[in-house]
Amino acid sequence: MAAGVATWLPFARAAAVGWLPLAKKIMPKPPVDKTSRSDEILFVNVSGLKFQTWKNTLDRYPDTLLGSSEKEFFYNEDTEEYFFDRDPEMFRHILNFYRTGKLHYPRHECVQAFDEELAFYGIVPEIIGDCCMEEYRDRKKENMERLAEDNEAGETTDKPLSPDATSREKLWRAFENPHTSTMALVFYYVTGFFIAVSVIANVVETVPCRPLKGSVRDLPCGEKFGLAFFCMDTACVLIFTFEYLARLFAAPSRSEFMRSVMSVIDVVAIMPYYIGLVMPENEEVSGAFVTLRVFRVFRIFKFSRHSAGLRILGLTLHSCASELGFLLFSLTMAIIIFATIMFYAEKGSKGSSFTSIPASFWYTIVTMTTLGYGDMVPDTVAGKIFGSICSLSGVLVIALPVPVIVSNFARIYHQNQRSDKMRAQQKVRLARIRMAKKITTNGFLQYKEDGGLGDNDSTALLCVKNRSAFEHQHHHLLHCLEKTTNHEFTDEMRYSEVCMTESGFRTMSRSTSLSSQHGGTNNNSTGCCPRRNKRRAAMRLANSTVSVSRGSVQELDTLHVKTTSSPPQTRSSLNARTEDLKLNCGEPELPDFTAAIISIPTPPANTPEESPPPIPGILRNTRATAYTQDTVKISSL
Amino acid sequence: MAGCTSLCRQGVLKLIQSLQRLVSGTLTKDRTDDELEMMTMVCHRPEGLEQLEAQTNFTKQELQILYRGFKNECPSGVVNEETFKHIYAQFFPHGDATTYAHYLFNAFDTTNNGSIKFEDFVMGLSTLLRGSLREKLEWTFHLYDINRDGYINREEMTEIVSAIYDMMGKYTYPALKGDVPKQHVDAFFQKMDKNKDGVVTLDEFVLACQEDETMMRSMQLFENVM
Numbered sequence: 001m002a003a004g005v006a007t008w009l010p011f012a013r014a015a016a017v018g019w020l021p022l023a024k025k026i027m028p029k030p031p032v033d034k035t036s037r038s039d040e041i042l043f044v045n046v047s048g049l050k051f052q053t054w055k056n057t058l059d060r061y062p063d064t065l066l067g068s069s070e071k072e073f074f075y076n077e078d079t080e081e082y083f084f085d086r087d088p089e090m091f092r093h094i095l096n097f098y099r100t101g102k103l104h105y106p107r108h109e110c111v112q113a114f115d116e117e118l119a120f121y122g123i124v125p126e127i128i129g130d131c132c133m134e135e136y137r138d139r140k141k142e143n144m145e146r147l148a149e150d151n152e153a154g155e156t157t158d159k160p161l162s163p164d165a166t167s168r169e170k171l172w173r174a175f176e177n178p179h180t181s182t183m184a185l186v187f188y189y190v191t192g193f194f195i196a197v198s199v200i201a202n203v204v205e206t207v208p209c210r211p212l213k214g215s216v217r218d219l220p221c222g223e224k225f226g227l228a229f230f231c232m233d234t235a236c237v238l239i240f241t242f243e244y245l246a247r248l249f250a251a252p253s254r255s256e257f258m259r260s261v262m263s264v265i266d267v268v269a270i271m272p273y274y275i276g277l278v279m280p281e282n283e284e285v286s287g288a289f290v291t292l293r294v295f296r297v298f299r300i301f302k303f304s305r306h307s308a309g310l311r312i313l314g315l316t317l318h319s320c321a322s323e324l325g326f327l328l329f330s331l332t333m334a335i336i337i338f339a340t341i342m343f344y345a346e347k348g349s350k351g352s353s354f355t356s357i358p359a360s361f362w363y364t365i366v367t368m369t370t371l372g373y374g375d376m377v378p379d380t381v382a383g384k385i386f387g388s389i390c391s392l393s394g395v396l397v398i399a400l401p402v403p404v405i406v407s408n409f410a411r412i413y414h415q416n417q418r419s420d421k422m423r424a425q426q427k428v429r430l431a432r433i434r435m436a437k438k439i440t441t442n443g444f445l446q447y448k449e450d451g452g453l454g455d456n457d458s459t460a461l462l463c464v465k466n467r468s469a470f471e472h473q474h475h476h477l478l479h480c481l482e483k484t485t486n487h488e489f490t491d492e493m494r495y496s497e498v499c500m501t502e503s504g505f506r507t508m509s510r511s512t513s514l515s516s517q518h519g520g521t522n523n524n525s526t527g528c529c530p531r532r533n534k535r536r537a538a539m540r541l542a543n544s545t546v547s548v549s550r551g552s553v554q555e556l557d558t559l560h561v562k563t564t565s566s567p568p569q570t571r572s573s574l575n576a577r578t579e580d581l582k583l584n585c586g587e588p589e590l591p592d593f594t595a596a597i598i599s600i601p602t603p604p605a606n607t608p609e610e611s612p613p614p615i616p617g618i619l620r621n622t623r624a625t626a627y628t629q630d631t632v633k634i635s636s637l
Numbered sequence: 638m639a640g641c642t643s644l645c646r647q648g649v650l651k652l653i654q655s656l657q658r659l660v661s662g663t664l665t666k667d668r669t670d671d672e673l674e675m676m677t678m679v680c681h682r683p684e685g686l687e688q689l690e691a692q693t694n695f696t697k698q699e700l701q702i703l704y705r706g707f708k709n710e711c712p713s714g715v716v717n718e719e720t721f722k723h724i725y726a727q728f729f730p731h732g733d734a735t736t737y738a739h740y741l742f743n744a745f746d747t748t749n750n751g752s753i754k755f756e757d758f759v760m761g762l763s764t765l766l767r768g769s770l771r772e773k774l775e776w777t778f779h780l781y782d783i784n785r786d787g788y789i790n791r792e793e794m795t796e797i798v799s800a801i802y803d804m805m806g807k808y809t810y811p812a813l814k815g816d817v818p819k820q821h822v823d824a825f826f827q828k829m830d831k832n833k834d835g836v837v838t839l840d841e842f843v844l845a846c847q848e849d850e851t852m853m854r855s856m857q858l859f860e861n862v863m
Contacts, residue, residue: 007706011758012728014765015741017773017859018780020852021842022798022825027855039702056702441730477728485802485821487809489731495808 009470013477019484028479031472043081044095049088050081057098062468064122066098090117097123105132111139126429137425171250188306191243195302198236202296205229237273240266240299261314262305269299327402331368334397338364338390345383352379368394445491447475681714683755693759694767700759707755715752718742732806740800744780770856774843788836789829794822 013030020027042058044051044066061067076083084091090109094117097103105114105128114136118125128136165173174184205222212219222229244266251257272292304310317324339360346354353376354360363376367390378387482488490498683689689700711720718739725738745753745761764776779785783793798818805813829837829845837845846852 007710008724009728011762012725014762014859017765017856018741018744018777019801020855020859021777021781021829021846021849022801022821023852023855024821024824026851027858029858039698039705054705056706437730474728481729481801481804485805487802487805487811487813487817489805490808490810492808494810495812498810498812 009473009477013473016477016480019480023480023484024486025483027483028476030476031469043079044091045076045079045081045083046086046088046091047084049091051091051095053095053098059468059470060098060101061123062470066094066121068122068468070122086120087113087117090114094118094121094123097127102129103127103132104129105136107132107135111136111143115140126432137421141421168250169252171246172252175247175250187243191239192303192306194236194239195299197232198240198296198299201229201232201236202299233273236299237270240270240302244270262302265298265301265304268295269302272296330397334368334393335361335364338368338386338393341386342378342383342390345386346378346380349379349383352383354378354383364390367391369398370394442491443471444475444478445489447471448479448489681754683714689756689759692756693763695759695763703759703762704755707758715754716758717752721753729804729806731808732804734804736800736803737797740780740783740797743783744776766859770847771843773856774846775839778839778842788838789842790836791822791826794825794837795819798822798825 040055041052042055044053058066058071065071071082074082074084090106090113093104093106103123115125125136174181174187178184178188205225206220208218209221209224210219211217212224244263247263247266248254248257257263272295275292301310304314339357342363343354343357343360346352346360354363359376366373366376367387370391372391378384478489683704686697686700689695690697693700695703708714710716710724716724721742722735722738725741726734728734742753743749745757747757747760761776764772768776778789781789781793781797783796795818798821802813802818802821807813826835826837828849829842831841831845
């Protein structure tokens with residue numbers, strides 16, 4: 001419950017006087033206020049730095065260390081103050097949270113230190129106000145990423161392979177991390193060397209060498225030393241092919257490997273050679289064959305396995321592809337506009353090189369990128385004017401997006417990640433708020449069931465533990481409302497069951513009608529424990545629906561989940577429940593259960609034991625098999 | 638004639654201002670908005686401590702504690718109806734407390750200006766917690782008498798009782814039927830309306846309450862609420 005309303009609680013309780021004339025029953029006794037009426041100043045000493053605050057301020061948040069009785073453990077009797085051996089600078093922020101209700105994150109502090117302080121004082125970080133929440137989350141995410149990176153790096157490189165790893169796994173690991181074994185390192189450098197050799201050979205074979213004796217024309221070295229180059233090429237391609245096949249064999253997921261970028265580059269690098277081998281020495285086809293040799297230059301991309309920088313560049317271009325696309329689009333627009341203008345401006349002049357609009361594209365591009373080759377120049381005055389406008393705007397169009405892209409890239413990338421995360425966090429936050437609300441609504445029902453209302457036998461009061469004065473008073477207020485209207489608060493489950501009992505049981509099988517009769521009689525006799533019987537009825541109903549569906553695991557699962565959702569998962573309430581059942585109504589009403597569960601098939605060899613009635617899901621872990629075991633045990637009795 | 642020229646001057650000034658804004662490039666009128674903002678930041682301070690002590694039945698310490706809590710929640714010094722409804726709804730998460738909170742707000746807002754100041758808050762509390770029996774009953778009567786005409790008729794009572802049952806929410810035991818509030822109102826009128834004229838006056842109300850044993854006992858229990 002929000003702490004702020006603690007101030008208004010006396011107000012709401014006083015206003016309850018307005019219900020008195022309407023109440024049909026007498027109001028319950030208010031809880032005795034043991035705490036002193038007048039407020040007092042508490043002294044808190046945090047590693048030497050002394051703080052003082054009103055007791056009421058700290059009581060605002062009773063589920064934290066300072067607001068609950070947990071702080072008594074830190075009370076120093078001699079100096080009459082609370083001493084905490086923690087960071088005094090951080091404590092200032094913690095105390096401000098109590099004072100203002102908003103938790104702020106100090107930007108100069110380490111995120112982890114702050115988290116630890118919050119955990120010590122029992123404050124959930126979700127309460128951090130919106131003003132500081134983004135910063136906190138960013139820092140936290142950064143921190144965690146850094147830790148994860150370190151862990152990952154440590155893991156992948158230094159983690160020794162399990163001794164029974166297959167040769168395939170060993171080979172893959174050797175390919176991915178060349179530093180693991182000397183063989184892998186040797187192979188790594190060898191392939192690197194051959195890539196360089198291949199690329200240099202491709203370059204050098206086009207350089208003109210001295211012509212053969214007897215001819216005048218310069219020959220490219222590739223034709224003069226044709227055989228040598230061919231041998232070198234063959235060797236390189238053999239190595240690359242062998243490497244590719246080895247990787248393909250070692251890859252944990254072959255299809256994924258074949259789809260990856262690096263393998264595509266590998267294939268493209270070696271394909272031209274094989275195609276060249278296969279193709280006949282035909283004049284027409286050799287033209288196409290020559291173009292294929294261009295693809296040999298892709299071998300240079302194989303270096304990206306050896307260089308992390310290339311990979312990062314590739315990733316960068318890939319991620320700001322949309323910005324680059326926009327740049328391209330705006331450039332295209334400008335080119336078309338200016339080309340058209342220039343064409344029509346130069347149409348009049350004779351002998352102009354602006355023969356068509358596409359021909360003017362070349363002029364526009366050269367002018368806008370401030371290259372200015374000079375192969376096409378405007379003659380007319382209008383053409384010159386538009387030409388100058390074109391070159392000026394070219395500077396703008398090109399120079400502007402580039403820094404914007406650079407800064408946009410960083411910003412948009414982070415922002416995108418953050419907004420997705422925030423959307424997910426928002427859902428989690430709302431879910432948590434809903435859950436907290438449910439806990440407070442169920443808190444009162446829990447309080448009632450624990451018998452904390454004082455009008456049952458005193459043994460039930462043993463179950464009530466550790467409730468703050470605020471909770472006592474709030475529950476008293478809700479109890480007054482119950483007495484005024486002469487109706488009780490229940491939760492959704494029991495309400496729907498009551499509706500079920502009233503609405504028609506005749507549709508269910510004989511076993512269920514039997515149990516409903518029992519349930520009915522017990523409900524009428526509101527003798528010793530009316531609430532206990534209600535819970536029994538609930539369980540009986542649960543079991544009867546199980547029998548109807550013939551014990552299918554699906555039903556059991558859903559049923560299990562239903563019964564576990566209603567009680568709140570606080571430790572005190574768990575303890576309270578078990579004590580409750582031990583103290584009151586000890587006789588297990590087993591005949592009802594046997595009547596109810598007839599159609600579940602019993603598994604063989606179950607020793608019949610005196611098992612207590614199954615507590616729906618609180619003490620057991622959520623496994624449907626355990627549940628079936630319980631019900632089956634009882635039926636065997 | 639003088640009014641005309643001043644209006645003309647104002648119009649011309651506004652025109653010049655908008656032209657200026659157009660040229661300089663500002664599109665929003667930010668200066669006037671700031672002024673409006675300043676005006677809504679109302680801060681109300683209560684009367685002195687001694688005065689409040691004299692007017693209410695609280696001691697100085699209690700007033701101090703009350704004011705500290707109040708000021709922390711509402712630094713501006715007043716509570717408007719929306720905030721009040723929101724706060725009251727947090728005490729009754731099961732059902733819908735807004736209708737009853739509305740009536741309660743009106744009962745506390747003695748000056749009928751749509752907001753509760755600290756004095757109203759403290760006076761109301763003083764009556765409810767430390768007042769005499771007659772004062773408490775009068776306060777309750779004013780709570781029920783929605784239109785403040787001095788009589789409680791059936792419609793007003795039905796509204797109040799429905800609002801109270803709304804706070805219980807949907808999941809109750811036994812389940813709430815539609816006519817339960819009506820039955821409750823009938824029982825109330827049976828008890829309170831002595832001369833059976835369909836309305837309850839203050840005197841009838843006070844008399845009937847004093848005769849009601851259950852209520853008197855409950856009233857006593859509420860002495861130590863604060």
